[in-house]
Amino acid sequence: MSSKTVSLSDKLSRSFVLWGKVIALLKFSDKRLGIFVFVASLFEIALTLGALFAVKLAVEDIAQTAKVETDIDLARVMGSVVVVLALFLGGRIMHSLANYFRAAQGFIVSDYVNRAIQERAVAADLSFYDSSLYYDTLERARQAGAQRPAQVISNALNVFRGGMMLLGIAVVLFFVEWRLLPISLIAVGLMLVVQVRFTRQRFHLQRRLVQKERHASYADWVMTAQPFAKEIRLWDIGAYLRAQYMNIRKVVRKDYLDIERRKSIAESLVSVVGTLVVLASAAFILYRFSTGQAELSDLIMVVLLLVRAETAGRDFVTSLSKLYDDQLFLTQLFTFLDLEPVMKPDTTPKPLPAVAKAGVVLEDVTFSYPASERPALRNVSLKIKPGQFTALVGGNGSGKTTLIKLLCRLYDPQEGAVTYDGEDVRSFDPIAYRRQFSVIFQDFAQFAYTGRDNMRLSDLGRDSDAARLEKAARLTGAHEVLEELPHKYDTVLSRMFDGGVELSGGQWQKIALSRAIFPDSKFIILDEPTSAIDPNAEAELFDGFREKLEGRGALVISHRLSTIRQADYTYVLNNGRIAEEGTHEELIRQNGRYAEMFERQGRGYRS
Numbered sequence: 172m173s174s175k176t177v178s179l180s181d182k183l184s185r186s187f188v189l190w191g192k193v194i195a196l197l198k199f200s201d202k203r204l205g206i207f208v209f210v211a212s213l214f215e216i217a218l219t220l221g222a223l224f225a226v227k228l229a230v231e232d233i234a235q236t237a238k239v240e241t242d243i244d245l246a247r248v249m250g251s252v253v254v255v256l257a258l259f260l261g262g263r264i265m266h267s268l269a270n271y272f273r274a275a276q277g278f279i280v281s282d283y284v285n286r287a288i289q290e291r292a293v294a295a296d297l298s299f300y301d302s303s304l305y306y307d308t309l310e311r312a313r314q315a316g317a318q319r320p321a322q323v324i325s326n327a328l329n330v331f332r333g334g335m336m337l338l339g340i341a342v343v344l345f346f347v348e349w350r351l352l353p354i355s356l357i358a359v360g361l362m363l364v365v366q367v368r369f370t371r372q373r374f375h376l377q378r379r380l381v382q383k384e385r386h387a388s389y390a391d392w393v394m395t396a397q398p399f400a401k402e403i404r405l406w407d408i409g410a411y412l413r414a415q416y417m418n419i420r421k422v423v424r425k426d427y428l429d430i431e432r433r434k435s436i437a438e439s440l441v442s443v444v445g446t447l448v449v450l451a452s453a454a455f456i457l458y459r460f461s462t463g464q465a466e467l468s469d470l471i472m473v474v475l476l477l478v479r480a481e482t483a484g485r486d487f488v489t490s491l492s493k494l495y496d497d498q499l500f501l502t503q504l505f506t507f508l509d510l511e512p513v514m515k516p517d518t519t520p521k522p523l524p525a526v527a528k529a530g531v532v533l534e535d536v537t538f539s540y541p542a543s544e545r546p547a548l549r550n551v552s553l554k555i556k557p558g559q560f561t562a563l564v565g566g567n568g569s570g571k572t573t574l575i576k577l578l579c580r581l582y583d584p585q586e587g588a589v590t591y592d593g594e595d596v597r598s599f600d601p602i603a604y605r606r607q608f609s610v611i612f613q614d615f616a617q618f619a620y621t622g623r624d625n626m627r628l629s630d631l632g633r634d635s636d637a638a639r640l641e642k643a644a645r646l647t648g649a650h651e652v653l654e655e656l657p658h659k660y661d662t663v664l665s666r667m668f669d670g671g672v673e674l675s676g677g678q679w680q681k682i683a684l685s686r687a688i689f690p691d692s693k694f695i696i697l698d699e700p701t702s703a704i705d706p707n708a709e710a711e712l713f714d715g716f717r718e719k720l721e722g723r724g725a726l727v728i729s730h731r732l733s734t735i736r737q738a739d740y741t742y743v744l745n746n747g748r749i750a751e752e753g754t755h756e757e758l759i760r761q762n763g764r765y766a767e768m769f770e771r772q773g774r775g776y777r778s
C-alpha cells in the first residue's frame with residue numbers, strides 16, 4: 172500500500188474520530204432542542220432557496236407578460252414581490268429561531284459537560300494529581316472555559332447548516348446551469364483545503380506548546396492570586412515573574428503568528444480565485460443571455476445563487492475549521508472523562524464492621540508515589556487501636572503524611588497490606604471505608620464558606636446536629652473564635668465575599684480541628700494539628716484527650732513532645748522506616764532518636 176493511501180485513510184479516520192467526538196458531546200444535549208434546531212435550519216434553507224426560485228418565476232412571468240401585453244399588471248408584479256419578500260423574511264426568521272435554539276442547546280451542553288468534568292475530577296484517585304497527564308487533561312478541559320462546549324455545538328450546527336445550504340444551492344444550480352457547478356465546487360473545495368490545512372497545523376502546535384503554555388499560565392496565576400500576594404510585594408519579584416511570562420509568551424506568539432501569516436497569504440489567494448470564479452460564472456451566463464441561450468430569469472437566478480453560495484461557502488468552511496480547532500479540547504475532554512479511578516468500589520464490597528475491635532493495621536507496607544522511584548515508606552508495620560491515642564513522630568520527609576494517606580486509602584501500597592479489623596481494606600467500598608476516619612491534614616482546606624459549613628462539611632449526614640457541632644467547636648476553641656464574628660457561626664470565612672472575615676492561621680486550625688472532631692467516625696487522624704495554635708489552647712485540647720475521643724482511636728502527628736508524651740503508644744519514623752516504637756517511658760529508656768528529640772526540646776525550654 173502506498174504511503175499516500177495510508178495518509179488519506181489516516182485523514183479519513185481522523186475526521187470520523189472528530190465527528191464521533193462531536194456526536195458523543197451531543198449526549199449532554201437536550202434532544203428536543205436538537206430537533207428544533209434541525210427543523211428550523213431545514214426550513215431556513217428551503218425558504219431561502221424558495222425565495223430565489225420565486226425571483227426566477229416572477230422574472231419569467233414579467234418577461235412573458237411583457238411579450239404579449241403592452242401594459243404590465245402592477246398588482247401581479249407587487250404580488251410576486253410580496254411572495255419573494257415573505258419567503259426571504261421567513262428564511263431570516265427561521266435563521267434567528269435556529270440561532271436561539273442553538274444558543275439554548277449550547278448553555279445546556281456547557282453546564283452538563285462541566286458537571287461531568289466536576290464529577291470525574293472528584294471521583295478521580297488522588298494519585299491522578301501526581302501525574303502531568305492529569306494536569307494536561309483537566310487543566311485544558313477547565314481552562315477552555317464554561318462556554319467552550321457551547322461553541323463546539325454551535326460550530327457543528329453551523330457546519331451542518333452551511334453544508335445543507337451549499338447542497339441546496341448546488342442542486343438548484345445544477346438545474347439552472349449545470350455547467351457552472353464544477354467550477355463553483357472547486358472554489359469551495361480550495362477554501363476548505365486551506366482552512367483545514369492551517370487548522371491542523373495549529374492543532375499540532377497547540378499540542379507541542381501545552382507544557383510551555385502551562386508555565387505561562389502558572390506565572391500569570393502567581394502574579395495575580397492571593398496566596399502569593401504578600402511575598403511578591405515583599406521580595407519585589409513582580410518584574411521577574413512578568414519577564415518569565417513574557418519570555419514564554421514571546422516564543423508561543425511567534426509560533427502562532429507564523430502559522431497565521433501563512434494562512435492569511437493562502438486565504439487571500441483563495442479569495443482571488445473565488446472572486447475570479449464568480450466573475451467568470453457571471454460572464455459566462457451573461458454571454459449565454461446575450462446570445463439568447465439563457466433567459467433573463469436564469470441570469471438573475473445564477474447571480475443570486477453565486478452571491479449566496481459565496482456566503483454559505485465561507486460560513487461552512489469557517490465553522491468546519493473552527494470545529495477542527497475544537498479537536499484538541501474534545502480530545503482532552505474525553506480523555507479526561509474516560510479516566511477510570513483505580514480504586515473503584517468492588518462489585519461486591521464487604522460490609523464494614525459496626526464496631527471496630529482490632530483497629531487499622533499497616534502490615535509490612537512499602538509504598539512509592541507513582542512518579543517516584545524511591546519508596547516513601549519501607550516495610551512499615553503499625554497499629555491504631557480503638558480508644559487509644561497513638562502518636563507518630565519523625566523528621567521532615569520521613570513519610571508521616573504518606574502513612575496517613577495509605578491508612579485512609581487515598582493510595583494503595585505496592586507491597587504489604589492495610590487491614591481494618593483483619594480484612595484487607597481493598598475489600599471495602601473506598602468511600603464507606605474513608606468515612607471511618609476523620610482527618611485533618613497539615614494543609615487542610617480553608618473553604619470560603621461560613622464557619623458552620625467549614626466544620627460540618629466533614630459529615631453532612633449530621634447536618635442538623637447543632638449541639639454536636641457546638642460541642643466540637645468548644646473542644647478546640649473554635650467556638651470562642653466564631654462567637655466574636657459579626658454573624659457568629661454563620662460568618663463567611665473569606666474576604667472573597669461581602670461581609671466575610673479573614674482568620675489567623677491558628678484560628679483556622681481550630682476550625683479545621685473541629686471539622687475533624689465533628690463526624691461520627693471511628694478514628695481521628697491529626698497531622699500536626701496544633702502547629703499554629705498557642706500553647707494554652709493546645710494544652711486545653713489535649714487535656715483529657717483520651718476521654719474526648721469517646722472510644723474512638725486517634726493517630727496524632729506532632730513535633731511537640733508535650734503533646735506526644737501523653738500518647739499511649741508512639742512510633743518514630745525515619746527515612747520511611749519505623750525506627751523506634753513503644754510507650755513514652757520505653758522510648759526514653761531506649762535512649763534513641765525519641766529520647767534525643769525529647770532531651771533537645773526540654774533543653775530548649777529549660778535554658
Ligand SMILES: Nc1ncnc2c1ncn2[C@@H]1O[C@H](COP(=O)(O)OP(=O)(O)OP(=O)(O)O)[C@@H](O)[C@H]1O
Nearest residue numbers: 301540543547565566567568569570571572573574
Ligand atoms: N505526591 C507526591 N509525589 C511524589 N513524592 C511525594 C509526594 N508527596 C510526598 N512525596 C515524597 O514522599 C516523602 C515523604 O513525604 P511526607 O509528606 O509523607 O513526609 P512527612 O513526614 O509528612 O514530612 P513533613 O514533616 O515535612 O510534613 C518525601 O520525600 C516527599 O518528597
